[in-house]
Amino acid sequence: MADTETHPKHSWWGRLQQAVSRTREQFVERVDDVLRGRKEIAPELFAQLEAALLGADLGVETTTEVLGRLRERCDRHELTDPAALRGALRQELAALLRSTPNHQPTIGEAGKPHVVFLVGVNGTGKTTTIAKLAHRWQSEGRRVILCAADTFRAAAGEQLEIWADRLNAELLRQEPGADPAAVVFDAVSAARARGADAVLVDTAGRLHTKSNLMAELEKMKRTAGKLVPGAPQEILLVLDATTGQNGLAQARQFTQSVGVTGIVLTKLDGTAKGGIVIAIARTLGLPIRYLGVGEQLDDLLDFDPEAYVASLFE
Amino acid sequence: MFEALTEKLQRTFKSLRGEGKLSEEHVNQALSQIRLALLEGDVHFKVVQQLTENIRGRALGQEVLLSLSPDQQVLKIVRDELVGLLGGRVAPLQFSKKPPTLIFLTGLQGSGKTTTTGKLGKWLAKSGHRPVGVSTDVRRPAAREQLAQIARAVGLPVVEKASDDPLELLKAARREAELLAYDVVLVDTQGRLHIDDELMGELEAMKKAFQPVETLFVADAMTGQDAVKSAGTFHERLGLTGVILTKMDGDARGGAALSIRWVTGRPIKFIGTGEKYDALEPFHPDRIVSRILGMGDVLSLIEKAEETVDRAQAEELEEKLRRAEFTLEDFRDQLRQLKKMGPLEQVLEMIPGVAPEVRGQPVNEGRLVQLEAIINSMTPKERRRPDILDGRRRKRIARGSGTTVQEVNQLLRQFAEMRRMMKAMKGGQGDALRKLAARFGGRTKLPM
Ligand SMILES: Nc1nc2c(ncn2[C@@H]2O[C@H](COP(=O)(O)OP(=O)(O)OP(=O)(O)O)[C@@H](O)[C@H]2O)c(=O)[nH]1
Ligand SMILES: [Mg+2]
Numbered sequence: 120m121a122d123t124e125t126h127p128k129h130s131w132w133g134r135l136q137q138a139v140s141r142t143r144e145q146f147v148e149r150v151d152d153v154l155r156g157r158k159e160i161a162p163e164l165f166a167q168l169e170a171a172l173l174g175a176d177l178g179v180e181t182t183t184e185v186l187g188r189l190r191e192r193c194d195r196h197e198l199t200d201p202a203a204l205r206g207a208l209r210q211e212l213a214a215l216l217r218s219t220p221n222h223q224p225t226i227g228e229a230g231k232p233h234v235v236f237l238v239g240v241n242g243t244g245k246t247t248t249i250a251k252l253a254h255r256w257q258s259e260g261r262r263v264i265l266c267a268a269d270t271f272r273a274a275a276g277e278q279l280e281i282w283a284d285r286l287n288a289e290l291l292r293q294e295p296g297a298d299p300a301a302v303v304f305d306a307v308s309a310a311r312a313r314g315a316d317a318v319l320v321d322t323a324g325r326l327h328t329k330s331n332l333m334a335e336l337e338k339m340k341r342t343a344g345k346l347v348p349g350a351p352q353e354i355l356l357v358l359d360a361t362t363g364q365n366g367l368a369q370a371r372q373f374t375q376s377v378g379v380t381g382i383v384l385t386k387l388d389g390t391a392k393g394g395i396v397i398a399i400a401r402t403l404g405l406p407i408r409y410l411g412v413g414e415q416l417d418d419l420l421d422f423d424p425e426a427y428v429a430s431l432f433e
Numbered sequence: 434m435f436e437a438l439t440e441k442l443q444r445t446f447k448s449l450r451g452e453g454k455l456s457e458e459h460v461n462q463a464l465s466q467i468r469l470a471l472l473e474g475d476v477h478f479k480v481v482q483q484l485t486e487n488i489r490g491r492a493l494g495q496e497v498l499l500s501l502s503p504d505q506q507v508l509k510i511v512r513d514e515l516v517g518l519l520g521g522r523v524a525p526l527q528f529s530k531k532p533p534t535l536i537f538l539t540g541l542q543g544s545g546k547t548t549t550t551g552k553l554g555k556w557l558a559k560s561g562h563r564p565v566g567v568s569t570d571v572r573r574p575a576a577r578e579q580l581a582q583i584a585r586a587v588g589l590p591v592v593e594k595a596s597d598d599p600l601e602l603l604k605a606a607r608r609e610a611e612l613l614a615y616d617v618v619l620v621d622t623q624g625r626l627h628i629d630d631e632l633m634g635e636l637e638a639m640k641k642a643f644q645p646v647e648t649l650f651v652a653d654a655m656t657g658q659d660a661v662k663s664a665g666t667f668h669e670r671l672g673l674t675g676v677i678l679t680k681m682d683g684d685a686r687g688g689a690a691l692s693i694r695w696v697t698g699r700p701i702k703f704i705g706t707g708e709k710y711d712a713l714e715p716f717h718p719d720r721i722v723s724r725i726l727g728m729g730d731v732l733s734l735i736e737k738a739e740e741t742v743d744r745a746q747a748e749e750l751e752e753k754l755r756r757a758e759f760t761l762e763d764f765r766d767q768l769r770q771l772k773k774m775g776p777l778e779q780v781l782e783m784i785p786g787v788a789p790e791v792r793g794q795p796v797n798e799g800r801l802v803q804l805e806a807i808i809n810s811m812t813p814k815e816r817r818r819p820d821i822l823d824g825r826r827r828k829r830i831a832r833g834s835g836t837t838v839q840e841v842n843q844l845l846r847q848f849a850e851m852r853r854m855m856k857a858m859k860g861g862q863g864d865a866l867r868k869l870a871a872r873f874g875g876r877t878k879l880p881m
Contacts, residue, residue, distance in 0.1 A: 173478045176657040179469050240655065241680060241708075242543025271708075273547075273586070274579035281574035326683040359543060363475035363657020365685035386542065389626045391659035414542075414573075 164201060165190065168208065175394035178364050181401055185211045209428055215397055216424035219406040224352055224380070226261060226317050232310040233317040234343050234350035237383070238336060238373055239357035241324030244385035244411055246275070248357055249319045250282035251411070251419035257286060261316040266306030267292040268299040268339060269323035279321050285416075289315075299323070299335060300342040307346045320351070327372035336377045355408060357383045360393035370399045385411030388418070442466060442504035455503060460492045463507050467726075474725040475688035477661045480518075480695045487514050512722050518691060519718035524675060524700030527646050533565075533610035534617045535645035539636060539671065541663055542573075542624030545679035546651045547580050549705055550621040552713040554589030556703075557617055565615040566591040567606035569599035569639070570623035580621050587710045590615070599623075599635060603643050620645065627666035640671055647674045649702065652693060654681045660689035661696045668697040679705035682712065688725045761816040764848055765808040806834040807844050819845060 165186055172182040189207055192198045198207055226233040235252070237245040246269070253263045265283050267290060269275035276292050283290035291306035303320055310318045322339070325332035343350040356379040358366055373379050384393045387410050396407050407422040442463055464485050471481045491510050528534045536553070538546045550566055557564040566589050570576035577593065584591045590613075592606040603620065610618050622639070625632035640648060650664055650673045667673060676693050681704045690701055701716040808816060810833030815822055822830075822845065824838075831838045 170478050173472060174658050176659070179472050240683065242545060242653065244543060272579075273582035274575040277575035277578045278573075326680065328682075328684050359653070359655075361541065361653070361656050361659045361663070363655060363685070363689070364473055365475070365655040365683065366657075368684055369655075386626070389541070389659070390628060390662045391657070395657065 164204070168204070172394070175392035176363050176366075177394040178367070178398045181215070181394075181398040184401075185215070212397060213424060213428040215401045216407070216428060219400045219404045219424075223406075223408065226256065229352045230347050230349045232264070232307065232315050232347065232350075233352050234307060234310075234320065234347060235317065235353040235355060236320045236322060236336075236340065236343075236351045236377070237355050237357055238322050238377065238379070239324060240326050240369055241272075243324065243357045243359040243362075244383075245269075245324065245357045246278055246282070246321050247414065248355075248383050248385060248409070248411055248419065249279065249321050250286060251416055252409075253282075253286050253288050253319055254416040255419060256317055257288065262314070263288050263317045263319060264306055264310045264313075264315045265290045266302055266318055266320040268302045268306075268320050270295055270297045270299050270302065271323040275321070275323065289313075300339045303339045303342045304346065307343055307350065311346065327369045327376075333372070333376040340377050353380045354378060355381050355383050356405070357385060357411075358393070358396065358399075360384055360387045360389065360391040362391075362393075362395055364395065364398075366395035367398055367402065370403050370405055374403060374405065379405055381406050381408035383407075383409045383411060384422070388412045442507060443502075455492050455495045455507070457493060459503070460489060460507070463492070463504070464489055467507075467511055470726045471688065471691075474686035474727060475655075475657050475660075475692075476725065477658050477688075477692035477695070479661070480692050483695075484514055484518070484691075511726070512719075515691065515722040515725065516718050519694055519721070520700045521718055523715050523717060524702050525715070526702060527674065528617070529646045532614075532616040533607060534647070535607070535620060535643055536617060536647040536649065537620045537622060537636075537640065537645045537671075538649050538651050538677070539622050539667060539673075540624060540651035541626060541653075544624065544651045544653045545677075545705060546624060547576065547583065547621050548708070548710075549651050549677055549679060549703075549713070550580060550619050551583035551587050551589060552705065552710050553703070554584065554619055555587040555710050556713050557619075558588065562617050563615045564589060564617040564619055565606065565610050565613075566619045566621065567593075567602055568621040569602050570621060571597040571599060571602075572623055576621075576623065583710065589619075599639055600642060603639060607643065627663045627670075633666070633670050637670055648672065649675050649677050650693070650697070650699075651677045651679060652689060654678050654687045654689065654704075655683065655685040656689040658692070660692040664693040665696040668699065673697050673699045675699050675702040677701070677703045677705065678716065682706045686725050686727055687721055690721055691725065761808050761811065761819055761848060762813075765805055765816075803834070803836055803840065804844055807831075807836055807841055810834040819848065 168189075169182055169186055172185065173179070177185075185208070188211055189198065189204060192207060193204075198204060224233075237249055239245055249265060253265060256263050263286075265279060265286075265288050267276045267279045269279075270293060273295075276295065280290055280292065282288075289309070291302060291309055293302050293305070299322065306318050306320065309315070320339070320343075322336060323332075325336070327333065340351060340354070354373075354377055356370060356373050358369065362369070370379065370382070382396060382399065382405055384396055384407055387393060399405050400407070407424075407427075410420040410422055412418045412420060467488065468481055468485050471484065472478060476484075488507075488510055491514070492507055495506065495510075526536070538550050538553075540546050547568070547570075550568075554564045554566055566580060566584050568577040568580040568591070570580075581591055581593065583589075592602070592609045594602055594605045596602055596605075599622075606618050606620070609615070620639075622636060623632070625636070627633065648671050650667050652660060652664065656663075664673075664676070676690075676697070676699055678687065678690055678693075678701055681687060693699075694701065701718070703713050704716050704721075706712045706714055807830060810830045811822075815826065815830075827838050827841045830836075831841050834841075
């Protein structure tokens with residue numbers, strides 16, 4: 120991040136700005152619209168702020184809580200200027216995101232290979248995110264093995280294989296319909312034998328309500344743990360930014376079944392705001408690790424709560 | 434969380450009993466709860482605003498009906514309003530008079546277009562059509578391979594061509610359909626963001642060149658507020674003809690259905706309800722409404738509670754009860770069915786003619802479980818001929834079901850009474866059902 124200032128276009132910061140610019144336009148400008156030209160904080164103002172937060176998928180509970188705190192501060196006359204309300208709102212949201220554990224596991228820190236599962240409901244962007252992560256780690260000089268543990272969906276293996284070819288990364292696959300835990304076994308064993316740094320496990324999309332499929336994930340997790348104590352070191356829940364309130368149920372159920380360690384929020388290059396992650400951070404304390412901002416290999420950004428909220432408001 | 438809205442509404446209207454009209458204050462309270470339920474259900478906030486205004490207009494000053502409690506009455510208005518917005522009836526697929534009919538499946542990335550293409554192929558073949566599929570997704574890795582594999586699994590022929598031009602692929606598919614007399618061409622398009630001007634332009638060009646009869650927007654049931662923007666833009670640029678809502682087998686409330694309908698005015702034609710290729714159903718607007726509100730099936734139950742609606746369901750129930758040989762086994766079936774129907778309070782409210790004093794009474798569901806356990810502990814013979822149940826057998830049954838002999842006796846008494854009642858049952862089904870309901874639910878009558 121050292122060159123942030125010098126190359127704003129290509130810098131992390133610049134790209135994050137770009138990625139969330141639409142969000143910012145709609146969200147912040149709505150807030151701005153609301154605030155502009157107002158001398159005192161009217162109840163109607165809160166109604167409009169509420170609409171902005173609800174429209175970003177923050178959900179009723181989180182919205183009510185955040186606005187409730189602002190309202191209290193107004194009542195205590197800590198906040199009297201409508202313009203100050205915006206800063207206060209930003210603080211509140213940042214505080215919610217900051218309240219999650221911010222330790223980011225690094226590769227090699229907790230056993231080798233570093234095994235990462237990508238889990239989530241159907242079509243959220245798991246496979247694509249695997250390719251993006253592999254690309255990033257390879258460019259840091261790591262040796263990464265891909266594991267095609269989605270043996271269920273049609274052509275899932277082929278999809279990952281194409282990415283593996285492009286990345287020139289090793290891929291472990293089995294026949295369609297094979298036991299995904301067996302593929303995990305193969306991949307982690309291969310990684311150990313070859314001294315690879317990381318294994319990225321692509322799992323089949325599954326609805327969190329299907330207990331048999333959640334049990335399948337648990338089994339895969341146990342398999343990894345038997346080969347490498349502490350593995351999988353990370354279980355990333357891949358969440359589509361267009362997801363509404365159901366995202367909370369997804370996060371809750373996947374956490375209960377396999378213990379999610381962090382969230383990847385994808386498709387943030389659209390107009391969706393992904394505000395449900397704020398609700399998830401608030402209720403489940405799950406940190407957001409990465410943002411997906413496109414379909415290309417380098418369309419993956421680190422998540423930083425401060426920067427995220429700041430980029431929403433600047 | 435699911436029963437919350439019904440309960441809240443009941444509380445709101447408790448003080449209303451005895452008044453003649455729905456007052457503004459009551460209606461406002463009810464509306465704020467309805468608003469929250471809709472928002473929690475992912476309905477776009479602007480849609481929610483409009484809906485609540487409409488509901489207010491219709492609810493204010495309404496006479497309190499005798500057949501429905503005030504909370505039910507408001508819920509009925511809510512239901513009517515939501516069903517009305519969704520278009521009321523099932524919207525079938527349209528077909529061209531001059532085959533082949535082209536059907537485009539469009540939508541955002543990951544919404545389920547490819548799987549739905551396979552499902553639709555299967556569904557069409559089953560309804561007597563000869564569909565053929567084609568994937569114009571030339572960019573996503575293995576997208577065409579995915580459709581090919583799904584098509585193989587469902588027996589849908591696909592047109593494949595070594596070209597990366599969607600227009601070329603479409604042309605090949607249409608030619609093949611004409612040659613081999615396929616009457617429907619299912620076109621699986623690439624997932625794209627509505628703000629991707631280039632890719633949206635590509636779809637526009639495809640539509641312009643091939644004039645599909647149906648341009649369907651495939652949307653994920655878990656979509657939140659953004660549904661209005663994505664569906665709205667797809668509709669603006671392409672002129673959608675319908676919507677398919679996928680992943681409805683999860684627990685998403687599916688409020689996006691309302692948002693999409695509101696912004697496009699286009700009907701939802703199908704819902705996807707599973708990963709298997711036959712998990713595709715025509716969409717019934719009335720069925721999703723209670724789900725969006727988060728109320729189980731309470732709304733369809735209310736529908737039944739109205740005097741004017743058909744009594745098929747009630748009659749079916751009655752028929753089962755009236756069956757000449759009503760044994761303990763039938764009784765157990767009844768219990769199981771009741772349990773399946775959802776929270777008993779709601780089931781009771783569904784039964785026409787249930788007395789107000791029974792309605793809204795808490796039902797001890799544990800007692801139902803107990804009743805079933807007792808019957809389970811009997812031998813088949815005992816279930817058919819309860820008269821052979823002597824003291825020894827009763828003791829064994831009590832032990833087997835973890836209950837007491839008194840509880841076994843009580844069940845047998847209830848059963849005998851039920852049988853008597855059924856024999857006596859002549860015309861007044863409402864009356865008989867009310868008594869039956871009282872057996873299950875009337876705490877005042879039986880310590881269930
Ligand atoms: N615009 C955009 N598209 C994305 C992003 N991430 C993934 N996609 C696209 O979303 C679609 C689904 O992605 P996949 O990676 O196949 O999703 P998945 O979770 O593996 O899907 P299943 O295995 O079918 O459950 C593909 O078309 C991807 O190109 C993103 O950050 N932005
Ligand atoms: Mg995948």
